[in-house]
Amino acid sequence: METSFLAYLRGRCRTLPEVEVGIGDDAAVLAPVQGRQVICADQIIDGVDFDAAGQSLADIGYKAMAINLSDIAAMGAVPDAAFVTLALPKDDATQTAGAVYEGILESAARHQVSIAGGDLSVYDGPLSINITMTGHVAAGEPWLRSGACEGDAIVVSGAFGGSILGRHLRPISRLSMAATLRRLVDVHAAIDASDGLSLDLDRMLAASRVGAELDIDQIPIHDDAHRQSEQSGRSAFEHAWSDGEDFELIMTMSADDAQKAVDDPKIGKDLRRIGTVVGRTGLWKRDKGSLKRLSPQGYLHG
Amino acid sequence: METSFLAYLRGRCRTLPEVEVGIGDDAAVLAPVQGRQVICADQIIDGVDFDAAGQSLADIGYKAMAINLSDIAAMGAVPDAAFVTLALPKDDATQTAGAVYEGILESAARHQVSIAGGDLSVYDGPLSINITMTGHVAAGEPWLRSGACEGDAIVVSGAFGGSILGRHLRPISRLSMAATLRRLVDVHAAIDASDGLSLDLDRMLAASRVGAELDIDQIPIHDDAHRQSEQSGRSAFEHAWSDGEDFELIMTMSADDAQKAVDDPKIGKDLRRIGTVVGRTGLWKRDKGSLKRLSPQGYLHG
Known part of the structure; x- marks a missing residue:
């Protein structure tokens, strides 16, 4: 043939x-x-x-x-x-x-x-x-996983979880947002979430030898994660945290740049700041004043 | 893993x-x-x-x-x-x-x-x-299949046939000869013989919308083709003509360049002129003064 x-x-x-x-x-x-x-x-x-x-x-x-x-x-x-x-x-x-x-x-x-x-x-x-x-x-440096710096804001390009309900087959490719961000701000590090938000975030931070303090409530949860939760009995947050194939971008940049990007009308409301890069490795959340370690989860290839 | x-x-x-x-x-x-x-x-x-x-x-x-x-x-x-x-x-x-x-x-x-x-x-x-x-x-144009011109000499980088006896697993990659030829002469068209000398020669000439008059006796027949012939009952020439995976180069260049390349001590004696590009499409040999059409044969992918 x-x-x-x-x-x-x-x-x-x-x-x-x-x-x-x-x-x-x-x-x-x-x-x-x-x-x-x-x-x-x-x-x-x-x-x-x-x-x-x-x-x-x-x-x-x-x-x-x-x-x-x-x-x-x-x-x-x-x-x-x-x-x-x-x-x-x-x-x-x-x-x-x-x-x-x-x-x-x-x-x-x-x-x-x-x-x-x-x-x-x-x-x-x-x-x-x-x-x-x-x-x-064309101009500037490619975004690597290894460029995240202590104090950077962590931003994501959209909502997570439940992509298995159908979205994973025809995901939005975030090329246009990436192009706009490149013109607007200085992205320090980036990865795409293919194996799960927490797992890919952890990979990017490990490559940069840093960690993250996350503002858990700010993680955008997709409607599909809520629908999936009704079927699975797991919480919508768990789906957002660990489901794979969202194909959203996870990036770090200065806090000022993150604010500028979130406020920019061309970027739209999909972009969200979910935490801050810290020197201590691992993923953390602040719980009643003390830091609690979070476990990265997602799809690990056989 | x-x-x-x-x-x-x-x-x-x-x-x-x-x-x-x-x-x-x-x-x-x-x-x-x-x-x-x-x-x-x-x-x-x-x-x-x-x-x-x-x-x-x-x-x-x-x-x-x-x-x-x-x-x-x-x-x-x-x-x-x-x-x-x-x-x-x-x-x-x-x-x-x-x-x-x-x-x-x-x-x-x-x-x-x-x-x-x-x-x-x-x-x-x-x-x-x-x-x-x-x-x-680095300099000049990549060699395409479509660049052969009427009057060009057709040259091959080595001997053909019987590669299945073992040579096909660790073929000589003709990178070094290609680099020497690029410095020495102007190669007009090239293809590598993966599916058989005659089939790949025919493909290159078809892409150039020309044909070839071959000097059949000049086609270098590999020792493996002779050995394979003893087992198969087909002639050593048939093996050279149609066996695949020789990974030799088939090229065209002006007759003067072909002579220069064959004479060059850096190229060595592997390079051989096997015919001339003609305007009439197809593969031909001269037999007692008249042209006889040859049939390209080789490995056609399912």
Whole structure:
């Protein structure tokens, strides 16, 4: 199927100026990147990360793009090109590839990303979608996990919890908020919440060798977390704290910058300050005057 | 296994200046590329592209790098960074990953490539290795399949056939010859022979909308093709013509440049001229004064 499918794809893929040669040669040729280049890679597999029998293949393709776009946003970067590699189960391989690509191409068009290359295999195994994505930071430095400083405000780009009810398939990619924040303030550190707010916050702070004092009441809880709570018997807060796949950004910046960002009309009301970076490692909350340690929870990959 | 294995990998991976931030953040950060960037992606899967039961896992990891390095060489480029994504069968996942990485890291060290990122999954399926590799062309243009001109000489970087006897696992990556040729001559078009000399030659010429008149007797036949012929009953020439995974380069350049390259002591005697590009599409040989059409053969992906 490879030759004919690649011909079909070449016809469907938009040509954007950052890709000088796309699908069809031994490698793609990219135009020189302005500033710094970032590259991420994420794969999702049927039976591990999604359930192909219960979900639309287009949604799954869209999600494979979204998890990479979220990583690009977490670097404060703009996405450029995607390299898409599929491993396709033998039955209906061409039909599966076509359906997955509907979601991939929808995402690529929405976010101005070129599908510049990749690979296709047909095999005796579950559907697997692997995307490597390039992006760039035109001016300034990419946002790393390791840049948080004592005294920084901790801000999040939106509400958490209950994404499993459906939102996880077509998450908002916070590229536009990241671009606005880059112009407006100086972000010191960032990570995207893929495995759970508390777990990813803890990872970012550990990379920065600092901790956090959290204002627990300020953590935005998604309506889905409340709905999920009714089914699960766990509190909505617990879902917000530990559910994965929110794909919101967790960032640190000076307290003044955080105030400026929260007040800015272009940022909107999704951005919320949830705490302060402290020198003592770990996650903490103030309870009747004394500090109590919180346990990070979330999805740990097998 | 992911967290601890990534920590192990970070320790094993060499830091090269082109990668400013490697494994461990949301994305890698690459230093600005000098000239033009090329990016390729290739996956190999147990049961489709190799047999994990009968081969060393380190060899398979080495090969996954080699097929990408061969694509970089075919662009006339220098490799920079690799993004390695593994899908690992549940049984002995960590041990499998470690063994595969032995070969990947050996190749990375030999060819000065940084392992800058990737992903790991454990699943109910066969071992799959997916590598996306970046490279650059510091000065001049990447070599495309589409640049062959009527009158060009067709040259190959080495001998063909019988790679299945073992050579396919640890092929010579023609990066060094590509670098020498870039300094010495003007390569018009190039492709690497992964699916068979005749099939890949035909692909390159089709992309250039031209054909070839071949001097069949000049096609270098590998000793392995002769050995394979004894087992298969097919001629050694047939093996050279259609076996895949030689990973030699097929290139076109002016006749004068071809002579200059063949005569150059740095290139060595592996380079051979095997024919001439003609305006009429297809592969041809001259037989008693008249042209006879040849049929391209090789490995067509399911």
